[in-house]
Amino acid sequence: MQLRIPGPTPCPPQALQAMSRQMINHRGEEFDKIIKSVTGKLKQVFQTEGDVFVLTASGTGGLEAAIVNTLSPGDKVLSTSNGVFGDRFADIAVQYGAEVTRLDTEWGRQVDLDAVDKALGVDSDIKAVLVTHNETSTGVTNNLAGISAIVEKFDKLLLVDAVSSLSCINLPADDWHCDVVVTGSQKGWMIPPGLAMVGVSEKAWQAHAQAKMSRFYWDFAKARDYLKIGQTPWTPAVSNFYALDATLDLMLNEGLANIFARHARVAQIARDGVKSLGLSLFPEEDCASNTVTAVNVFDKIDVPKLIQILRDEHDVVIAGGQRKLSGQIFRIGHLGLVYEEDIELVLEALSKVLPQARR
Numbered sequence: 565m566q567l568r569i570p571g572p573t574p575c576p577p578q579a580l581q582a583m584s585r586q587m588i589n590h591r592g593e594e595f596d597k598i599i600k601s602v603t604g605k606l607k608q609v610f611q612t613e614g615d616v617f618v619l620t621a622s623g624t625g626g627l628e629a630a631i632v633n634t635l636s637p638g639d640k641v642l643s644t645s646n647g648v649f650g651d652r653f654a655d656i657a658v659q660y661g662a663e664v665t666r667l668d669t670e671w672g673r674q675v676d677l678d679a680v681d682k683a684l685g686v687d688s689d690i691k692a693v694l695v696t697h698n699e700t701s702t703g704v705t706n707n708l709a710g711i712s713a714i715v716e717k718f719d720k721l722l723l724v725d726a727v728s729s730l731s732c733i734n735l736p737a738d739d740w741h742c743d744v745v746v747t748g749s750q751k752g753w754m755i756p757p758g759l760a761m762v763g764v765s766e767k768a769w770q771a772h773a774q775a776k777m778s779r780f781y782w783d784f785a786k787a788r789d790y791l792k793i794g795q796t797p798w799t800p801a802v803s804n805f806y807a808l809d810a811t812l813d814l815m816l817n818e819g820l821a822n823i824f825a826r827h828a829r830v831a832q833i834a835r836d837g838v839k840s841l842g843l844s845l846f847p848e849e850d851c852a853s854n855t856v857t858a859v860n861v862f863d864k865i866d867v868p869k870l871i872q873i874l875r876d877e878h879d880v881v882i883a884g885g886q887r888k889l890s891g892q893i894f895r896i897g898h899l900g901l902v903y904e905e906d907i908e909l910v911l912e913a914l915s916k917v918l919p920q921a922r923r
């Protein structure tokens with residue numbers, strides 16, 4: 565089967581084999597070795613000298629952790645949403661009592677740097693900026709390097725949802741002054757759902773010392789104290805740690821630059837391919853993502869029917885649109901374990917099924 569949704573993504577045999585291993589004591593020597601190995605390798609992929617913690621959670625848990633560890637109720641936050649996941653990040657902040665200013669961008673476009681600069685210039689009380697590096701719902705990659713330079717100029721906290729970008733698209737967390745950067749195991753990391761990985765900067769720790777939002781399970785201080793003794797505060801998803809240890813080896817052997825280049829090549833094939841089938845990209849092309857391609861169908865194609873025929877007759881699984889994009893677009897995930905031939909196969913199936921799914 566070609567599982568080409570933007571997460572969960574296919575797992576290589578090395579990950580699946582690792583996960584078949586017997587349970588161990590998560591407060592014993594073996595786990596100590598694994599968590600230290602995983603954390604050290606994650607720091608290389610995050611391109612950080614700061615802290616990296618592995619939380620047992622889906623990506624959203626990591627986003628919640630980013631908020632509650634750095635902010636207090638009443639703190640002003642600038643949300644730079646341009647899709648479903650950006651809205652979710654802002655909603656979490658609202659839920660915990662932050663005062664959120666929403667700088668919303670039309671879906672399919674990237675966050676405008678001048679608008680961020682202006683918003684931070686207008687309100688000097690803003691404490692943190694929320695950014696979705698790769699907006700999975702629209703297939704847009706935001707200019708995080710550009711945004712981070714502005715956030716740095718104003719000396720604000722930068723909280724980044726990198727769930728569907730980190731490990732696939734370049735994100736040097738330290739160079740880009742990311743204070744908390746969040747990713748999730750079922751996206752580019754080639755292992756099943758269950759882990760959220762978070763990078764935490766020194767500036768985030770300073771914010772943590774002042775931050776008064778409620779936190780227990782998510783408290784980074786607990787994660788840091790337990791990591792020192794080779795443990796997590798709560799029982800971790802042990803099997804996922806086995807798998808991550810294995811896929812991190814695959815990733816570091818391939819090399820980050822090669823991984824980013826492979827995602828860029830595969831994405832280009834996806835974009836060229838759908839265009840050659842007479843369809844258009846949903847996002848503006850200059851910000852089209854290298855991990856997920858969102859495709860317009862207008863009123864020409866019945867998306868649920870397209871998805872069903874692809875799955876039933878071609879063993880190809882793609883995703884539809886979310887929220888207001890439901891029925892308007894479909895999305896091809898190409899992150900993690902993906903090569904040119906995988907996307908060629910998807911395009912080949914699409915070319916056969918599109919005429920069958922016309923309205």
Ligand SMILES: *Cc1c(COP(=O)(O)O)cnc(C)c1O
Pocket residue numbers: 570571622623624625649696698699700725726727728748
């Ligand atoms: C998948 C994803 C998430 C997290 O979703 P979970 O279902 O909680 O793992 C968050 N942000 C983005 C951009 C995503 O792609």
